[in-house]
Amino acid sequence: MTLNVDIEPIWSEIDALGHRARTYLEAQGLERHTVDALTMVLRELAENATKYGVFDGGGRIAVSLQVTPRDVVIEVRNPVGEGNDEHLRRLDRMIQRIRGYQDPFEVYFDRLREVSGQRLDSRESGLGLVRIAYEGQSVLDFYVDDHDTLAVSAMFRRPGKDDHAN
Amino acid sequence: MNVPATLEVHLTPTGDAAGTTVLSVVGALPHSLLVGPPAGAAALAPSDWARAVIVGGENQIDLGGVRYLPHVDAPHRRASDPPRPPGAGRLVPLGSVIDFRGLLDKGLVVPLAQRALQLPLILRRKDAVTPRFREYTSDVGYDLQVFRSMLDEVDRNLVADRVAEPRDVAELVRGAALDSQWQAFCALFDRRLVELADLVGGFDKHEHEVHGFYFRKHMWDLILSSQFLARTNLKPRGYAGDSEMMRMVYEDRFVGPTVFARFMHRHPLRSAAAQAVRNRRSLLAGMIRGRIDAQAPKGERQAVRVLSVACGPARELGDIVADAGVSSRVRFTLLDQDESALAEATAEVEAVKGRTGATLDVRYVRESVRTMLRIHDLRGLWGSFDFVYSMGLFDYLTAPVARAVLARLYQLLDDGGELIVGNFHISNQTRVYMDYWMDWVLFYRTEREMLELAADLPGAKASVMFEETGSQLFLRVEKRSTG
Known part of the structure; x- marks a missing residue:
């Protein structure tokens, strides 16, 4: 089962998206805490898309939510324009770092340390992505296609499924 | 907003003295700041200041009280003497420990007190660990430390002050210790790994994470004693599976300062997964050599064009190009995101050239597959x-x-070309070892999942195969003419 939604890159759309996703996930019979976690994941991805997307040409954010007996896969796509290389490199490093540990808590704790420190700049902390991995229990990944569309995905293994079995 | 290029520290004197002294920040050590002399004023003597504020553009960070310590002008007599640090002196916070490592690139300082506030978060994690797992962890730590004590005594005897053995004698003794104790060590370690697999079988993702975290906290000094395990855990290049780890896997030797360290380094290199990495190298070399012989017999047609994606140290090139007769019939493009990996691949190519006297047509591309x-x-x-x-x-x-990357690589194939990608199989028997000891997590796949990746490729003939251990799965995709 897949839910596909297109939204405008404005904050109020994210609230509406969150409600719609929650209703959809509940209808799939997922447990309350799983629905909460996945709604958070979806909101974080949509917020990042709104914040860092390049919508000069009037592009939109495409969201897909696929529920299978084993996994839930959320994918959020947004245009990034022709430049933006540094942001994408940072995203690449961040996701590889989060994915590099068995327990995303390692990176979560590290990010908390940075957030709790005092800063001279307002650069993003990357905490949102770490929350997806740690609190949202999801495996992050991304690619950019040749239409300069960034596709960030989060894959969630449904509770009760042995993570070492197929 | 990025960190301002120029940072200053504004110092407020103690007592009733008035005015502010401004110093430029020229460097940041873990727990002190390197600063220049005050502009247009006499050099500062060692002194305490009531308040120091780092100022960068419109933002500032209050450090509280600090002590200024000027650099000591010691004569630089030997090459081994440490160089004089930059600036005129350093500022050390008083009354609190501050971590300045993130100041210059992230504009970040972190007081130790802030980190201490987060400790309960870590401490609470152990509440979710099962009693059986705690007992297991304790027993494994005990067993390995007992083994270590016995072997460390040998090492201590070899370097004891009054009876230090010559190096060749010491190595002979260590060699004998390796020969006589290696099997016993492996038997102990392997038995504990089997128990671990039984214990965590059926855990969900979160349970694996919590128990793995707990396990590594207990095993940390054992992990750090092994060069290989230390690297897989610390990930100095920001990701697991870097080219240096691959080099260790390929070389598969006893390495380390002590007998126990050598055991801990070598044991994971003897695992099925490590053997699968070595197997896939020779398997691949055989496939490429076969293609060269079939497609580009000597003196005929153009060279076979080969692309290696995420090439790492590219050790297989040495297996493929055994002599100058082969090198003229193949052309390589090596792609990796990591500059260090490409440097190692370059060194491998140069070594092959030196060994065979061959010229080798190699192009290097630094690129992340995701971009x-x-x-x-x-x-x-x-x-x-x-x-x-x-x-x-x-x-x-x-x-x-994976589907997007595979489709793009497939586009790069000519008709009749072949694409092969490796992936560890879901049944990888080293998986628990990798997850818990190495902190090295992979995305495992089944045969069906591998074939599904290629399902939409036009004109593709896809199949799967395994190397000898059965840990590593390969998807082979042949591109048939679609015209």
């Missing part, structure tokens, strides 16, 4: 290929990304 897909005319930029392979990449890609 490579963005390039519009990849074929125009890199050309097309007869053989494309990627061995240590797909284990890190989720299905949507």
Whole structure:
């Protein structure tokens, strides 16, 4: 089962998206805490898309939510324009770092340390992505296609499924 | 907003003294700041200041009280003497420990007190660990430390002050210890790994994470005693599976300062997964050599064009190019995101050239596969290929990304070309060892999942195969003419 939604890159759309996703996930019979976690994941991805997307040409954010007996896969796509290389490199490093540990808590704790420190700049902390991995229990990944569309995905293994079995 | 290029520290004197002294920040050590002399004023003597504020643009960070300590002008007599640090002196916070490591690149300082506030978060994690797992962890730590004590005594005896043995004698003794105790060590370790697999079988993702975290906290000094395990855990290049780890796997030797350290280094290199990495190298070399012989017999047609994606140290090149007769019939493009990996691949190519006297046509491309897909005319930029392979990449890609990368690599193949990608199989018998000891997590796949990645490729004939241990799975895709 897949839910596909297109939204405008404005904050109020994210609230509406969150409600719609929650209703959809509940209808799939997922447990309350799983629905909460996945709604958070979806909101974080949509917020990042709104914040860092390049919508000069009037592009939109495409969201897909696929529920299978084993996994839930959320994918959020947004245009990034022709430049933006540094942001994408940072995203690449961040996701590889989060994915590099068995327990995303390692990176979560590290990010908390940075957030709790005092800063001279307002650069993003990357905490949102770490929350997806740690609190949202999801495996992050991304690619950019040749239409300069960034596709960030989060894959969630449904509770009760042995993570070492197929 | 980025960190301002120029940072200053504004110092407020103690007592009733008035005025502010301004110093420029010229460097940041873990727990002190390197500063220049005050502009247009006499050099500062050692002194305490009531308050120091780092100022960068419109932002500032209050450090509280600090002590200024000027650099000591010691004569620099020996090459081994440490160089004089930059600036005129350093500022050390008083009354609190502050971590300045993130100041220059992130504009970040972290007081130790802030970190201490987060400790309960870590301490609470152990509440979710099962009693059986705690007991197991305690027993494994005990067993290995007992083994270590016995072996460390040998090492201590060899370097004891009054009876230090010559190096060749010490190595002979260590060699005997390796020969006589290695099997017993492996038996102990292997038995404990089997128990671990039984214990965590059926855990969900979160349970694996919590128990793995707990386990590594207990085993940390044992992990750090092994060069290989230390690297897989610390990930100095920001990701697991870097080219240096691959070099260790390929070399598969006893390495370390003590007998126990050598055991701890070598044991994971004897695992099925490590053997699978060595197996895939020779398997791949055989496939490429076969293609060269079939497609480009001596003196005929053009060279076989080969693309290696996430090439790492590219050790297989030495296996493929055994002599100058082969080198003229193959052309390589080596792609990796990591500059260090490409440097190691370059060194491998130079070594092959030196060994065989061959010239070798190799092009190096530094690119991440996740952003490579963005390039519009990849074929125009890199050309097309007869053989494309990627061995240590797909284990890190989720299905949507793996499908996109595979489709793009397939586009680079000419008709009749072949694409092969490796991925550890879901049944990898080293999986628990990798997850818990190595902190090295992969994205495992089944045969069906591998074939599904290629399901939409036009004109593709896809199949799967395994190497000898059965840990590593390969997807082979042949491109048939669609015209």
